[in-house]
Amino acid sequence: MSQPAAPCDDLSPGQQFRQGFLAMVPLWLGMMPFAVAYAVTARAAGLSVLETSLMSLTVFAGASQFAAAGMLGQGAAGLGIVAATFLLNVRHVLYGLSLSRQIPLSSGQRALAAQFLTDEAYGVVTVAGRQDPSRLTFAFLMGAQLSLYAVWNLFTLVGALAGEILPPPEQLGAGVIFPLAFLGLLVPLLTHRLPVLVALLSGLLAWGLAQLLPGGLVVLLAGVGGALLGAYWETRRASDAGPA
Structure with a gap:
């Protein structure tokens, strides 16, 4: 049998980061087709491989990237794209407020964590904190967030390069993955x-x-x-x- 993870209080920041990073690994299989599906959508909308990857590197918001890519393909105005992505991501206000009450963060840490905040990282960190409050640290949070950031950007590049030989995004089944993942996180609570x-x-x-x-x-x-x-x-x- 595997041994239980050591409390984060007994770990260095690097070890806490590693715990957070590994906590997201079960969600990688869901993130991979979602990132590929975004890349296929972006390439079909006329974005280059570089532009497709830059959006993932700088925006890092799956649903918003899908919407932005689709609107760009339809020739939408920049203001309309910004408004649409704002509405899609406004839920992150709730995530940020919740995390700020759970994890002591400096202003600089808040800004950095906000850039990489995702639904999945918030859910996993919150559940992990319920199970072991010592995990509610900045290092654990960043480990979880950057874990998804790494796999999202890697498979964005894969999808952008291989887009012409892949099926349409709706056939990849990405739309049902994260609702099911969130239900899995919710049930134990x-x-x-x-x-x-x-x-x-x-x-x-x-x-x-x-x-x-x-x-x-x-x-x-x-x-x-x-x-x-x-x-x-x-x-x-x-x-x-x-x-x-």
């Missing part, structure tokens, strides 16, 4: 009735909003709504219990 109820109601709210709004706003509003609902019920339960 549903240990009591209240989290289960909040998750169900947030999911219903997200489903309803998805008929009306862009994806980024849906995640933001459903996340805020679920957090407020959970806080209200938790406060009410504590109030009903009264002083110990």
Whole structure:
């Protein structure tokens, strides 16, 4: 049997970084076809191999890169592309607020972590922190984030170079990978009735909003709504219990 990982309190920053990096390895298989699918989309929209790779190096936001590549192929204006990618990524405001409450970060560390923040890294780091609070360090966070950054950019290049011999992006099945990964991260956190109820109601709210709004706003509003609902019920339960 494998030995449990040592608490991050006992590790150097380099070892903490390695733990975070390796924690993301199970998601690499999902990231690979997603990065290739983006590259195929970008090349089909007329971007060169260099431009396709530069977008991954500087933007590093899968859904936004898909949208931007598609809009560029349709000749959309720059302002429209910026607005669309902003709406898709506005959910990261919630991730940043959550991480800033969990991990002590300097202003410089906040800026660096924000550049590489992704849904998957946030989910894995949050779950790891629940299991072992000593993992909530800047080094562990950056290890997790740069793990995905490395594989995303490597397979962006692979897809950009091999785009002409690959099938269309919708045939690669990338669209279902990360929703399933997030469900896998969510389930272990549903240990009591209240989290289960909040998750169900947030999911219903997200489903309803998805008929009306862009994806980024849906995640933001459903996340805020679920957090407020959970806080209200938790406060009410504590109030009903009264002083110990």
